[in-house]
Amino acid sequence: MASSTEGNTRPVRLADIARAAGVSHGTASNVFSRPEIVREEVRERVRAAAEAMGYAGPDPKGRLLRAGKVNAIGVATTEPLSYFFDDPFARTMMAGISEACDATGAGIALVSAGNEEKLAWNIQSALVDGFILFCIEGGSRLVELTRERKLPFVALELGFDDDTVSAIGVDNVAGARLAAQHLAELGHRRFAVLALPFADDSTGLVSPERIRTAVYTGTRDRLVGYFEALSRFGVDTAKVPVYETENDEASTRAGLETIFASAEPPTAILAMSDRMAMIAIEWLAARGMAVPDDVSIVGFDGVPDAALCDPPLSTVAQPIAEIGRRAARTILDFDGTVRRETLGVELVVRASSGPPPKTA
Amino acid sequence: MASSTEGNTRPVRLADIARAAGVSHGTASNVFSRPEIVREEVRERVRAAAEAMGYAGPDPKGRLLRAGKVNAIGVATTEPLSYFFDDPFARTMMAGISEACDATGAGIALVSAGNEEKLAWNIQSALVDGFILFCIEGGSRLVELTRERKLPFVALELGFDDDTVSAIGVDNVAGARLAAQHLAELGHRRFAVLALPFADDSTGLVSPERIRTAVYTGTRDRLVGYFEALSRFGVDTAKVPVYETENDEASTRAGLETIFASAEPPTAILAMSDRMAMIAIEWLAARGMAVPDDVSIVGFDGVPDAALCDPPLSTVAQPIAEIGRRAARTILDFDGTVRRETLGVELVVRASSGPPPKTA
DNA sequence: CATCTTCGTTGGATCGATTCAAATTTTTGC
DNA sequence: GCAAAAATTTGAATCGATCCAACGAAGATG
Numbered sequence: 020m021a022s023s024t025e026g027n028t029r030p031v032r033l034a035d036i037a038r039a040a041g042v043s044h045g046t047a048s049n050v051f052s053r054p055e056i057v058r059e060e061v062r063e064r065v066r067a068a069a070e071a072m073g074y075a076g077p078d079p080k081g082r083l084l085r086a087g088k089v090n091a092i093g094v095a096t097t098e099p100l101s102y103f104f105d106d107p108f109a110r111t112m113m114a115g116i117s118e119a120c121d122a123t124g125a126g127i128a129l130v131s132a133g134n135e136e137k138l139a140w141n142i143q144s145a146l147v148d149g150f151i152l153f154c155i156e157g158g159s160r161l162v163e164l165t166r167e168r169k170l171p172f173v174a175l176e177l178g179f180d181d182d183t184v185s186a187i188g189v190d191n192v193a194g195a196r197l198a199a200q201h202l203a204e205l206g207h208r209r210f211a212v213l214a215l216p217f218a219d220d221s222t223g224l225v226s227p228e229r230i231r232t233a234v235y236t237g238t239r240d241r242l243v244g245y246f247e248a249l250s251r252f253g254v255d256t257a258k259v260p261v262y263e264t265e266n267d268e269a270s271t272r273a274g275l276e277t278i279f280a281s282a283e284p285p286t287a288i289l290a291m292s293d294r295m296a297m298i299a300i301e302w303l304a305a306r307g308m309a310v311p312d313d314v315s316i317v318g319f320d321g322v323p324d325a326a327l328c329d330p331p332l333s334t335v336a337q338p339i340a341e342i343g344r345r346a347a348r349t350i351l352d353f354d355g356t357v358r359r360e361t362l363g364v365e366l367v368v369r370a371s372s373g374p375p376p377k378t379a
Numbered sequence: 380m381a382s383s384t385e386g387n388t389r390p391v392r393l394a395d396i397a398r399a400a401g402v403s404h405g406t407a408s409n410v411f412s413r414p415e416i417v418r419e420e421v422r423e424r425v426r427a428a429a430e431a432m433g434y435a436g437p438d439p440k441g442r443l444l445r446a447g448k449v450n451a452i453g454v455a456t457t458e459p460l461s462y463f464f465d466d467p468f469a470r471t472m473m474a475g476i477s478e479a480c481d482a483t484g485a486g487i488a489l490v491s492a493g494n495e496e497k498l499a500w501n502i503q504s505a506l507v508d509g510f511i512l513f514c515i516e517g518g519s520r521l522v523e524l525t526r527e528r529k530l531p532f533v534a535l536e537l538g539f540d541d542d543t544v545s546a547i548g549v550d551n552v553a554g555a556r557l558a559a560q561h562l563a564e565l566g567h568r569r570f571a572v573l574a575l576p577f578a579d580d581s582t583g584l585v586s587p588e589r590i591r592t593a594v595y596t597g598t599r600d601r602l603v604g605y606f607e608a609l610s611r612f613g614v615d616t617a618k619v620p621v622y623e624t625e626n627d628e629a630s631t632r633a634g635l636e637t638i639f640a641s642a643e644p645p646t647a648i649l650a651m652s653d654r655m656a657m658i659a660i661e662w663l664a665a666r667g668m669a670v671p672d673d674v675s676i677v678g679f680d681g682v683p684d685a686a687l688c689d690p691p692l693s694t695v696a697q698p699i700a701e702i703g704r705r706a707a708r709t710i711l712d713f714d715g716t717v718r719r720e721t722l723g724v725e726l727v728v729r730a731s732s733g734p735p736p737k738t739a
Numbered sequence: 740c741a742t743c744t745t746c747g748t749t750g751g752a753t754c755g756a757t758t759c760a761a762a763t764t765t766t767t768g769c
Numbered sequence: 770g771c772a773a774a775a776a777t778t779t780g781a782a783t784c785g786a787t788c789c790a791a792c793g794a795a796g797a798t799g
Binding site for chain 1: 390433435436439440441442443444447449450451459460461463464465470471473474477478480481484486487488489490491492493497500501503504505506527528529530
Binding site: 042043044045046049056057058061081083084085086087 | 746747750751754755
């Protein structure tokens with residue numbers, strides 16, 4: 020029964036063990052890190068001393084300073100920490116990241132904060148070898164903050180034109196084209212777009228000006244893809260309402276109110292996220308509009324939930340977990356180069372899209 | 380622009396900045412950690428030197444060693460890392476933990492590993508101020524490993540009688556009693572129990588012997604609660620089949636096969652987790668048995684999904700997020716004492732439980 | 740018996756910062 | 770103009786380990 024329950028006494032250090040066992044600290048260190056090079060008798064003596072003094076083993080804090088590598092990657096976002104466990108997109112992404120980390124034995128540190136000041140501090144002081152950045156809202160700021168840390172990092176979602184930043188994302192133009200083409204081929208001609216943010220801190224119907232000056236080029240690219248496909252089917256894209264949301268319930272509902280207040284409401288909605296698409300399905304159901312009989316919807320992302328909602332959502336599926344896996348590997352095998360990867364997407368047709376109503 | 384893109388050159392240290400600015404390290408350090416006590420002129424000089432040399436700010440590795448506190452808490456499990464993002468119970472718990480961490484600005488480090496050896500290493504070397512242990516399978520081993528680290532830790536799920544271990548959990552006996560009583564009051568007299576593990580590495584119908592020698596006393600307590608309530612209604616608990624699973628799909632289905640192969644199949648199932656309950660609902664549906672018309676089911680946990688499944692699951696709801704919040708606070712405000720908290724549970728009646736079929 | 744290996748051990752240097760008592764400079768009060 | 774008080778700055782000590790060149794002691798070789 021060693022007195023291991025003590026709490027306020029100064030913790031035992033490796034040097035204490037070495038002294039107690041009558042060896043140098045070098046040897047004591049070897050007992051724990053490379054036991055095979057220490058003579059058995061000495062090894063046991065040191066181990067016994069450690070045991071007797073209640074030594075907890077080499078403190079990683081000390082080791083870290085010497086070793087340099089933390090063996091953990093940080094995942095940062097401007098959302099609250101719970102975002103990682105609530106949001107389906109984030110969760111799928113984290114599953115991919117986890118997989119890559121599990122495979123190499125690396126840990127994951129979640130980084131976030133309520134306000135900007137704390138965020139900056141948390142990024143400054145995170146004990147990690149590199150960062151994966153969830154660039155949702157305020158993504159550009161997050162990149163700035165992280166860049167100052169001078170560690171490898173990779174941005175998710177290719178939200179930036181900035182070629183000095185490693186990023187992994189999908190071909191937004193192609194994906195959007197697929198979605199719009201699918202609906203147009205079904206016969207739709209009256210569309211509305213629920214858009215992700217083009218820049219921070221604004222929602223509402225967007226002007227061509229705002230599209231041109233978009234900070235989040237991923238959003239712009241998706242819109243470009245939508246419009247490209249629609250144009251080919253003779254749709255006048257200038258008349259297609261594009262409502263910018265914050266990808267949350269409140270602003271999406273507001274967008275739907277606006278869109279359906281029109282004299283000529285759309286028969287098809289192009290949503291830039293499954294989240295918005297699913298909110299739309301619910302909103303329409305509550306107002307007695309049937310999906311897809313009255314209104315068709317195609318989402319974007321391909322989160323697992325999209326297959327489970329009612330009706331199951333047609334969507335442009337990103338290889339979310341694969342993006343996560345690659346992001347993690349980019350940090351884990353960092354070679355000093357900037358890496359920008361664009362993965363392909365796939366149209367998944369489910370029950371939320373069908374021909375437009377005949378009366379239309 | 381500064382040559383900040385260099386990679387292989389030795390990183391700049393605080394001491395380099397100090398030398399360049401012609402001040403001592405002490406002062407240079409103060410410029411970053413307590414700028415207000417440094418004369419403005421000197422402060423600017425040091426900042427300029429830092430800027431010019433591409434200094435990334437004080438390295439947390441160095442600070443850590445001095446400061447002692449990491450300001451992060453580790454959450455460990457024997458499951459793969461993706462468990463944190465997949466499992467509904469874990470996710471709800473993590474949301475609670477996140478909330479407490481967000482509030483104090485602490486970070487979260489996820490700790491896990493494929494095999495036992497790596498797990499041990501990862502726990503040894505995790506840079507955290509304390510641990511929250513998800514004691515699922517192999518929980519006792521996890522506690523042993525963590526104890527050696529001599530950091531504060533708290534076990535979730537009160538799985539141990541060991542009073543030297545801080546733990547937070549619910550009143551399993553009371554909760555189980557609630558569930559069984561509910562079904563008995565509806566008129567059920569033929570029961571079966573889908574049980575969580577009593578100890579590691581075994582599944583199947585359990586003997587009284589195994590119950591008595593249970594390692595996971597939480598499981599035993601739930602069973603005790605079930606049996607207590609059932610006895611009061613005149614049910615011979617010795618005849619109630621108790622099938623121990625690993626809380627996964629395979630073993631739960633095996634349990635159901637066994638249970639329903641009986642000559643007198645149960646009209647009510649007491650499941651020790653919502654996970655098993657939901658698997659049971661699916662299994663029964665696939666075999667043409669209606670819930671609750673043919674068989675009633677009551678789960679345990681109260682995960683969000685339980686409200687969403689079909690039919691919505693009656694269950695004993697734990698304050699999962701609150702447990703997480705308290706666990707996090709136990710580590711964050713650690714005072715050296717062992718803290719064992721037991722929270723209350725609540726029976727939530729939904730559509731999966733009803734009166735037994737009249738023909739029975 | 741001298742020499743060369745091999746094996747273990749030693750102790751100083753280092754990782755990158757923070758802290759604090761003491762030294763120094765500046766300001767204030769009269 | 771000078772002493773006392775206040776504001777800054779210094780530099781050594783410290784946090785807890787790992788690494789490595791050098792060294793001593795056995796054992797092998799000629």
